[in-house]
Amino acid sequence: MEHNNRRKFLKNSLLLAAIPAISPLSLLAFEPSAGETKAIDAKTSGEAAPFVFAQVPLPYAYDALLPYIDTMTMEIHYTKHHATYVKNVKESIKAENLSFKSATDFFAKASTLSAKTRNNGGGTWNHNFFWQSMQAAPASAPSAKLKAAIDQSFGSLDQFKDLFSKAALGQFGSGWAWLINDKGMLKITSTPNQDNPLMDNAAVRGIPLLGLDVWEHAYYLKYQNKRNDYIAAWWNVVNWDAVSKRFV
Known part of the structure; x- marks a missing residue:
């Protein structure tokens, strides 16, 4: 289990390294570290395609938050619960023929969305935000x-x-x-x-x-x-x- 956790951590570290560095203001625009990816489709003359929700790589191993959050909880939470939100919101957006310019656009229309779309979109974004709000102990201090x-x-x-x-x-x-x-x-x-x-x-x-x-x-x-x-x-x-x- 420890070996697998370390291998998972190294894999995720490499994936995180591929995400561009962002400024503090980027949260307002929901750049990739906040869970939004923007794809460029070469078949549409280089125009940005509608955004899709994505699951960010976990920035630490499943056991990194011990003893405060246990390994099994972290693994199930990330690979089962969070992954399901991502899968479901993609399916519901497709099934309902929806399109959004950004996560900002999605949340601005939350009251008009079906419960499935709103709940799973919120679950995807909230968890991406949650993972990035934690680190291995000891905790840092506010600026x-x-x-x-x-x-x-x-x-x-x-x-x-x-x-x-x-x-x-x-x-x-x-x-x-x-x-x-x-x-x-x-x-x-x-x-x-x-x-x-x-x-x-x-x-x-x-x-x-x-x-x-x-x-x-x-x-x-x-x-x-x-x-x-x-x-x-x-x-x-x-x-x-x-x-x-x-x-x-």
């Missing part, structure tokens, strides 16, 4: 700019963590907790199922900076019904460098 904004909005980093954790714990059933940038103001919110704050029908809208998956499949093998223990452990693997780059 000075982000730390100042957190202090201003929530009082301190510890107070922010407490409020965010309460939002994650209080999300009834399946869903996500989010730290968002709403026109320069930091806010904490949560969404049900695979919704996210980018969708036009979100109760609280904004640009995601950090997201936590609180579906049971994200933690049940290790933590069973103790969602609070999972949330507390997750702070040890937050990739604050990635979060800080999203805050512009």
Whole structure:
């Protein structure tokens, strides 16, 4: 298992190296690292084809987040749950004869989409964002700019963590907790199922900076019904460098 994990990590590292470096602003445009790929079709005079959702390579081995997130959960979460969202959204977009210019376009029309298309598109993007929001322990620290904004909005980093954790714990059933940038103001919110704050029908809208998956499949093998223990452990693997780059 360890050998396979290392081989998977090396493979994914090479795939990640092939993805162009992006600026912090690229999150707004949903470049490849946010889960969107743009294909160039030579048969259409070089015009950009409609975007397709894609599963980003996992940026670490399945066992990299131990002891906080177990190996089996990571492998099942990535290869089964996430991969299924990607497969399903591609199928539903094709079956419903839909086309989108970008993920921004997709989420702007979320309220008009079928439940299958919206849920699986959200699940694909949310998980790509989630994987990139974590790293092997120890966790990094927020940049000075982000730390100042957190202090201003929530009082301190510890107070922010407490409020965010309460939002994650209080999300009834399946869903996500989010730290968002709403026109320069930091806010904490949560969404049900695979919704996210980018969708036009979100109760609280904004640009995601950090997201936590609180579906049971994200933690049940290790933590069973103790969602609070999972949330507390997750702070040890937050990739604050990635979060800080999203805050512009």
